[in-house]
Amino acid sequence: MNESKLIQKAIKGNEKAFEKLLEIHSDQLYRTAFLYVGNREDALDVVQETACKAFLAVKQLREERYFLTWLTKILIRCAYDVLKKRKKEVPADENIIELIPGKREKRDEALDLVGAIEQLNEPQRNAIILFYYQDLPLTGIAEIMNIPENTVKTHLYRGKNQLKKLLGGDGYNGKETIS
Numbered sequence: 001m002n003e004s005k006l007i008q009k010a011i012k013g014n015e016k017a018f019e020k021l022l023e024i025h026s027d028q029l030y031r032t033a034f035l036y037v038g039n040r041e042d043a044l045d046v047v048q049e050t051a052c053k054a055f056l057a058v059k060q061l062r063e064e065r066y067f068l069t070w071l072t073k074i075l076i077r078c079a080y081d082v083l084k085k086r087k088k089e090v091p092a093d094e095n096i097i098e099l100i101p102g103k104r105e106k107r108d109e110a111l112d113l114v115g116a117i118e119q120l121n122e123p124q125r126n127a128i129i130l131f132y133y134q135d136l137p138l139t140g141i142a143e144i145m146n147i148p149e150n151t152v153k154t155h156l157y158r159g160k161n162q163l164k165k166l167l168g169g170d171g172y173n174g175k176e177t178i179s
Helices: 003-011 015-037 040-060 064-086 094-099 104-119 122-133 138-145 149-167
Strands: none
Touching: 003 015, 003 040, 003 064, 015 040, 015 064, 015 122, 040 064, 064 138, 104 122, 104 149, 122 138, 122 149, 138 149
16 A cells, blocks of 8 residues: 555544555654664654654644654654753764664764754754755755755755764865854
8 A cells, every 4th residue: 555545544543554654654754763862762762752752743734745754853852852852962872873774984984973963052963964864855955854955955054064063074164153
């Protein structure tokens, strides 16, 4: 059954259809939650809370084509709720290794990248995660963040420059960027 039909059934209250949609997107939701909260347990809690809130509100979804955007928006709010409850900054730790397949050198680079992403300001971090990890288009990111598309482009540009600076990338020219 295609995703559009599942979404239509879920909006009408079909629990199995909603469950199937969550299965389809579970890996993407978990990875995104993990990028925000930094550990497995909290990421699973965020996904579970997202599923619960989304199930209760799915009938309010106006356009089925924005299902994933809507679900991601709920997930981000849940992730920030978890971070607020912790009342501290999330350090990158070795738990990130479970998300990264490949050799140890690649894993170390990915850990450095995750640590650098955590240092970005919230709008830049959101734009980077949604664009590069969720593969969302600029219009989808603008919808999730409730900002114009050109502002998303600005956050991506500044975020990438900041990441280059933090990671000492080859293309970084040493000039400070305004955040």
